[in-house]
Amino acid sequence: xxxxxxxxQPEVPIEAEALSPDVVSKLGNDExxxxxxxxxxxxxxxxxxxxxxxxxxxxxxxxxxxSRVKWLGRGMxxxxxxxxxxxxxxxxxxxxGGTIDVTGNASDWIGAEMSGGLIRVGGNAGGxxxxxxxxxxxxxxxxxxxxxxxxxxxxxxxxxxxxxVIKGMxxxxxxxxxxGGTIxxxxxxxRTGAWMNRGTIISLTPIPLxxxxxxxxxxxxxxxxxxxxxxxxxxxxLPFEESEGSYESYSGDAAVSRKGELLVxxxxx
Amino acid sequence: MLRITGGxxxxxxxxxxxxxxxxxxxxxxxxxxxxxxxxxxxxxxxMVVFPGGVDVHTHVAGGAxxxxxxxxxxxxxxxxxxxHSPELRAGVGGxxxxxxxxxxxxxxxxxxxxxxxxxxxxxxRHTHEELRDTPLVDKSCCVLMANNELILDxxxxxxxxxAKHLLAWHLWAAKGYGVKAVxxxxxxxxxxxxxxxxxxxxVPGYSKVTPAKIISSMAAMVDELELPHPMHLHCxxxxxxxxxxxxxxxxxxLDGHRAHMAHLQxxxxxxxxxxxxxxxxxxLAEFFNEQPNLTADAxxxxxxxxxxxxxxxxxxxxxxxxxxxxxxxLDVENETGCGxxxxxxxxxxxxxxxQWAVGLELLLLINDPWRIYLTTDHPNGACxxxxxxxxxxxxxxxxxxxxxxxxxxxxxxxxHLPGIDREYTLSEIAIIIxxxxxxxxxxxxxxxxxxxxxxDVVLYNxxxxxxxxxxxxxxxxxxxxxxxxxGDIRKMVDGREFIVRPSYDDNIEEYLRxxxxxxxxxxxxxxxxxxxxxxxxxxxxxx
Numbered sequence: 001x002x003x004x005x006x007x008x009q010p011e012v013p014i015e016a017e018a019l020s021p022d023v024v025s026k027l028g029n030d031e032x033x034x035x036x037x038x039x040x041x042x043x044x045x046x047x048x049x050x051x052x053x054x055x056x057x058x059x060x061x062x063x064x065x066x067s068r069v070k071w072l073g074r075g076m077x078x079x080x081x082x083x084x085x086x087x088x089x090x091x092x093x094x095x096x097g098g099t100i101d102v103t104g105n106a107s108d109w110i111g112a113e114m115s116g117g118l119i120r121v122g123g124n125a126g127g128x129x130x131x132x133x134x135x136x137x138x139x140x141x142x143x144x145x146x147x148x149x150x151x152x153x154x155x156x157x158x159x160x161x162x163x164x165v166i167k168g169m170x171x172x173x174x175x176x177x178x179x180g181g182t183i184x185x186x187x188x189x190x191r192t193g194a195w196m197n198r199g200t201i202i203s204l205t206p207i208p209l210x211x212x213x214x215x216x217x218x219x220x221x222x223x224x225x226x227x228x229x230x231x232x233x234x235x236x237x238l239p240f241e242e243s244e245g246s247y248e249s250y251s252g253d254a255a256v257s258r259k260g261e262l263l264v265x266x267x268x269x
Numbered sequence: 270m271l272r273i274t275g276g277x278x279x280x281x282x283x284x285x286x287x288x289x290x291x292x293x294x295x296x297x298x299x300x301x302x303x304x305x306x307x308x309x310x311x312x313x314x315x316m317v318v319f320p321g322g323v324d325v326h327t328h329v330a331g332g333a334x335x336x337x338x339x340x341x342x343x344x345x346x347x348x349x350x351x352x353h354s355p356e357l358r359a360g361v362g363g364x365x366x367x368x369x370x371x372x373x374x375x376x377x378x379x380x381x382x383x384x385x386x387x388x389x390x391x392x393x394r395h396t397h398e399e400l401r402d403t404p405l406v407d408k409s410c411c412v413l414m415a416n417n418e419l420i421l422d423x424x425x426x427x428x429x430x431x432a433k434h435l436l437a438w439h440l441w442a443a444k445g446y447g448v449k450a451v452x453x454x455x456x457x458x459x460x461x462x463x464x465x466x467x468x469x470x471x472v473p474g475y476s477k478v479t480p481a482k483i484i485s486s487m488a489a490m491v492d493e494l495e496l497p498h499p500m501h502l503h504c505x506x507x508x509x510x511x512x513x514x515x516x517x518x519x520x521x522x523l524d525g526h527r528a529h530m531a532h533l534q535x536x537x538x539x540x541x542x543x544x545x546x547x548x549x550x551x552x553l554a555e556f557f558n559e560q561p562n563l564t565a566d567a568x569x570x571x572x573x574x575x576x577x578x579x580x581x582x583x584x585x586x587x588x589x590x591x592x593x594x595x596x597x598x599l600d601v602e603n604e605t606g607c608g609x610x611x612x613x614x615x616x617x618x619x620x621x622x623x624q625w626a627v628g629l630e631l632l633l634l635i636n637d638p639w640r641i642y643l644t645t646d647h648p649n650g651a652c653x654x655x656x657x658x659x660x661x662x663x664x665x666x667x668x669x670x671x672x673x674x675x676x677x678x679x680x681x682x683x684x685h686l687p688g689i690d691r692e693y694t695l696s697e698i699a700i701i702i703x704x705x706x707x708x709x710x711x712x713x714x715x716x717x718x719x720x721x722x723x724x725d726v727v728l729y730n731x732x733x734x735x736x737x738x739x740x741x742x743x744x745x746x747x748x749x750x751x752x753x754x755x756g757d758i759r760k761m762v763d764g765r766e767f768i769v770r771p772s773y774d775d776n777i778e779e780y781l782r783x784x785x786x787x788x789x790x791x792x793x794x795x796x797x798x799x800x801x802x803x804x805x806x807x808x809x810x811x812x
Contacts, residue, residue, distance in 0.1 A: 135343035137594070 002032065002054040004046075006064030006085075012040045013088060014049060017071035021058045021079025021098060029055040062087075067107060073100050076117070089126070092119045095143065108152060111145045113138075114162070119145045120234075127152030127171065130164050138179060140164075146234055156183045159199070165236055175201045178260060182227075184238065196253050196260035204239070204265045213252030213262055220246050221263070244268055270295045270303040271749060276313025276728060279699040280320060282708070282717035286696045292318060294724040297748040301720050311751075313728050316743055319699050320716050321381030321725030325706035326501070326531050326566045327647040328578055329371045330385050330399035330408075332392035333599065333607040337578045337648070338365045340597050341611055344574065349374075356761055364576045364611075364648045368402040372764070374654050376405035376753050379727035379742040381764075382707070382715050385410040386449060386501060386531065387580050389601045390417075391791075393443035394798045400766060401804045405752055407723075409710065409767040411501045412443040413580055415450030415483050416457040418603040419784055424486055425478050433490040435781065437773035437812070440496075442797035444768045444806070447498035447710075448491050451580040452505050453483035456606045464583035466506055468518050480505050481522045488526035494771045494812040497711025499527030499564070507532075507584050510540040513549035517556050525562050529709055532568020532646035533557075534628040540683075546620055547683035548627045554634035564709040565635070566644040569628025569659055571651035572616040578649060582606035603788055614651075622680035624650075629662055629669070630684065633691045638700040639708065656702070657740035663693040664735045698739075712767065724749035765805035772812040 002024050015038040018024075024032060032055060033047035046052060050062075058079030066072065067086040075094040083091075086104040093112040100119045108126035111119045112133055125147040131154055132139035139159040150168035157176040165184045166174075174188045178196040185192075187205040194210060202224075220242050228238040239245060245267040251258050271294040277287045293303040328334050338345075341364065348363025351370050360370030375383060383403075388396045388410040400408045414420060414436055423432035440448060454465035454472035461473040468481040484502070491500040504519045506512035516536040520528075530536070539549040557563060577588060582598060585608020589596035597609035614621040628650065635641040643660070647653040662669050666689075673687050681687065693701075707716020714723045726746040732738035745753035752760050785793045800806060 133343065133346065135341055136346075137343075 001059040001061060002052070002057045003061045003063065004050040004052055006050055006062070006066055006069070009065055010039060010049060010068050013068045013070050014039055015070050016046075017074040018046070019060065019062070019069075019071075019081075020073045020076040021060050021081060022076050024060050025056065025058045025079060027055065029053075065104075067105070073098075076100075086123075087121075092117070095119070105149070106147075109133075111140055111143065114140045114143045114145075116143045118143065118234075121145075121147045121149070124149035124168070125151045125166075127154050128157060129155045129166075130159050130162065131156065132158035140181070144234065146236065156181065159183075163231075165231070165234075167236075175199065175260075184231075184236070193252055193260055193262050195256050197257045198259050200261045200263065202238070202247070202263045202265070206264060209250060209262070210253060212254040213250040214254065214258075216249040216251055218246045218248050218266065221249075239265060239267075270305065270308045271311065271724075271746075272303055272308055273311045273313050273318060273726065273728065276316045276318040277731070278318045278718065279696050280704075280718040281696050281700045282320075282704045283719045285718070292718055292726060294726070294746070294749040297724055297750075299718055299720055299722045299724050311728070311744060315731060316728045317695060317731050317738075318718070319379065319727045319729065320703045320707075320718050320722070321727050321745065321747070322375075322379050322702045323382040323384075323706040323710065323712070323716050324375070324380055324644065324647075324653060325384050325529070325642050325709055326386045326568070326644045327383050327653055328386060328649070329366075329383060329647070330368065330403060331388055331396035332601075333387065333578050333580070333609065334365060335395070335399075336597055336599060336607070337576045337609045338367070340595055340609055341365060341576055344576065344611070356758055362654065364574060364652055368399050369404060372404040372406055373758055376745055376747070376758065377742070377756065378654060378656060378740065379729070379745050379753075380406060380653075381723075381725035381727075381745070381747050382407045382409075382710075382712065384408075384446070384706075384710060387411065387413055387451060388443060388445060388449075389413045389580075389604045390439050390443040390796070391601050391604055393445065394802055397444060397766065397798060397802050401763075401802075404761055404763055405747055405758075407715075407764040407767065409446035410443070411447040411449035411498070412440055412445035413449050413451060413605040414439065415453035415487055416455070416580075416605045418457060419781070419788075421454075421457060421472070421475060421478050421483065424482060425475050427477075429486055429490075431777070431780065432486065433493060434773040434777040436487070436490050437494055437771040438777050438781065441770055441773070444766070444798045444800070444803055446767050446769055447496060447501050448487065449501045449503070450484065450487055451503040451605065452507065452584070453487070454478065454480040455505055456580055456582055459582040459586075459606055460600070466509075466515070468505065468515065468522060481518075484519060484522050485524060485526070488523050488528050492526050496769055496771060496811055497809060498709065499529050501529045501531055503531045503579070503581065504536045507535045507579070507581055508538075508588070509584075510538050510542055510546040512536055512538050513552060516553060520556060520560055520563060523562065527562050528564075530557075530563055530565040532644065532650065533565045533631050533641075534568040534570065534624060534650065535646070537627050537631060538623070543620055546623055548623055548630060548685055550627050550630035550634055551685050554631060554636075557640075558636055564640045564642070564705070565631070566642040566646075566706070567628050567632050568644055568646040568650050569632065570614050570621070570624045570645065571655050571658055572614045572621065572625065573651065573655075574611070574613050575651055576648045577610050577612050578607070580605045580607050582608045584608070585610050588612065602790065616675060617677055619677050619680045619683070622676040623683050626673075626676070626680070626684035626686040629659070630686050630689065632659075632663055632701070633689045634685070638693075638697045639705045641701065642706045642709065643701045657736045657738070660693075660698055660702075660739045661734070661736035664698065666690050666692050763805060765807045766803050767807050767809065768803070769809045769811050772810075
């Protein structure tokens, strides 16, 4: 295992896209220390900010408050990245495989445009999770993102496939212009599913709905049984038994195609 | 002083077709002979020597392009990057390269002159400032005139002579080189939410002004003013199925006046709608071949991402509705408009496949290479840095057949390309990328290697993979200096700007000033571009 310990919180953000198992697994300790990172506009060595232990490993662990370290695990294809503490913006952006675990909080744009792999955040996360970067037509196309706490704006914006689970509350515009995939929410603020074209948003508590979402029926979709079993492996319990309650189904957004699906859990009794 | 020795020289303007001969350079120009101890020699054995490339129609600077740059951050993220170095400025390539990168990329292809094809007078100042920051190439611009309401008002009144003076005044005010007509009458109509699709119907807001009248009067004005470049014309009905009739009608309306027909590919379609769209390149080429007053550029498309940018506002709104993607619309007061829509040409899409074929068909069927030039209407059909792909397609019929096989079946019935065996020779390529466009632009010092020409010379390794050959010049000389060597930029030089000063009656300003103060949002004194805004201006007096 390779362990990096942040010496002190940097004054301006560090851009550290080299900190991914793909890069570090091939490097000896000396090479690791010399890895280039950007501190503002200046290119510096990794060991100016981190204590570096270990070498040649696909397991990378980062200790300390890395909330000002951006692009961790960018485009990684395999291996494990574990952050004991907080992570900065763009964590796991463009990721294709492997796993990322964050024990603390993560920032905006985690898993943006990812196409595979798993990101788990123990605390809260920022906005634009699994989203498309500004201008791009599609966000994440595969993979899973699980956030134990709350999330910010535009979660899953333009996502096409894959799963995002926010156990706490998500802010406004969750699933904005969504094209497919699934978002599971502990709850959400305003305008959930705005302009969604396809895909499924499941909320486990009542949420405010846009007027462009139409009520269909209340039922227990069969696919949720399969889905719940899959998610149970990630420690997520999704209710599906009729004895526990049912899902209110809505279609929208009628401002665009009306082909999106919004399911809101209603406990029995 | 410099001698390029041992290369096979292709200089079609001087009827040199692949002869091994020396090219001598002194003082930035081609000379008969150089002697003395300080003559540097470039051994060009095994290389092919061309005059520097000339792009007759491209969009590389100005308000519309900048708008497109801002609208498409996604195209910058994955684009080629130029990082800051002692020689280079930082920048990005991609579909709408930044200013300095535009110069680097054109030079990297062996191009030394580019004509920015659509500049409103109102944003000319900005355009010149961007062109000033586009190094390594010489520049010129065409100024948008065919929807200028003050000029159309004079045509309505039948005051053609005064309209001509007004046009000339505007051309000098913009520090332009040529006159551009985009969808004549149609952009004005767009301000009423309409278009001008029929050449003989009055333009909304007018009773006598029709697109046909604008086209014929403006082409006549350009000829009377003796401008070096003919009227640069983007026909009505661009991109629409069945627009071949409009295009041929336009050529008839020109009635012998000179015109350069821009991006002809977008104007050569038959059919009634998108399902029945077909290539009409044969009909167009046959008619065009009989019109010695006309030149054209291909406006070919290649599959992949592009950004469409044009003054043709109504077309862009339609394209936005077809794509459901982003749409930018600009209004340029009384002069013109502009629309921006990102677009992806797909090889699996029947319409796009037909468009791909039409561009190549026109280049292959128009029999005089001196009258049809290689362009993609950058960035509309494809980016200029993809020209080598088209050259390979033109020079290698087997490769073309391989590409045709990948097209959807229903496209094959709608195109003529499978039946065309012609392959371009190196000499013909030299004509369509350099000698021809230089002649059409009326730039006698460009596009050839005769004595007195600007020493813009490009050396390629002769390579049967023409895409690799034309994409990676071995050397590029700009004004006699080696600026690119094996893909690396060796020396930074600024380009010149070619502008014309047409003669006009000075009293026209007294006519214009009160109208301008009534209708425009800026003050009259701030309207014309000052000479100080241009770097290295090369002024040509006309008329």
